[in-house]
Amino acid sequence: MPSFRDAVETGDLAALEAALDPGVTFNSPVVFKPYEGREAVMALLSLVAQVFEDFRYVDELEGDGTKCLLFKARVGERELDGIDYLRLDRDGLVTELTVMVRPYSGVTALRDAMGAKLEAMAAGG
Numbered sequence: 001m002p003s004f005r006d007a008v009e010t011g012d013l014a015a016l017e018a019a020l021d022p023g024v025t026f027n028s029p030v031v032f033k034p035y036e037g038r039e040a041v042m043a044l045l046s047l048v049a050q051v052f053e054d055f056r057y058v059d060e061l062e063g064d065g066t067k068c069l070l071f072k073a074r075v076g077e078r079e080l081d082g083i084d085y086l087r088l089d090r091d092g093l094v095t096e097l098t099v100m101v102r103p104y105s106g107v108t109a110l111r112d113a114m115g116a117k118l119e120a121m122a123a124g125g
Contacts, residue, residue, distance in 0.1 A: 004086060004094050005057060005069055011049065017042050020094050027098040029082070030111040041097070047117040051075055051110065065089075075113050080106025 007015035017038060026035040026044060035041050052073040059070040069084040080101050087096035101107050 003092070004067075004084075005060070008055075008084075009057065013042070013046060013049070016045060019092075020097075021089055024094055025096045027096070029099045029101040029107055030114070043121075047114060047121070051113040051117060075106065075109040078106045078109035080110065082106075 002010075002012065002015040002019065004016070004019040007013075007019050020038045020041060022038050023036070024038055024041050026041040028035065028044075035044055052075065055071060055073040057069050057071050061068040061070075065088050067086040067088060069086070071082050071084065073080055073082065080103070082099060082101040085098040085100070086094050089095050101110055
């Protein structure tokens with residue numbers, strides 16, 4: 001089974017879905033309420049994959065049942081740095097994903113781009 005990182009780096013959405021626990025929780029950098037469950041998280045991550053440009057992981061830290069993946073990306077004209085903080089179960093599936101992004105201008109660009117994608121999705125487009 002590919003790791004979360006491998007799935008993200010290759011853009012393999014099926015592998016990404018397989019790396020998530022069915023009850024996964026996603027904590028967004030711009031929305032207070034977490035997204036719950038694999039289906040909801042995958043819908044969101046598939047949109048994130050469309051918004052981030054030049055996405056790349058630049059470092060990785062591991063702990064007991066945790067992994068921290070540092071990344072760089074671009075949203076439109078805004079460069080950003082971020083962290084994917086993962087909590088993993090015994091099988092290595094992601095049970096919780098928390099994303100943090102900086103600087104503020106990158107966060108607002110991400111918020112605006114994701115808002116537009118979510119609105120289009122809700123409108124059926």
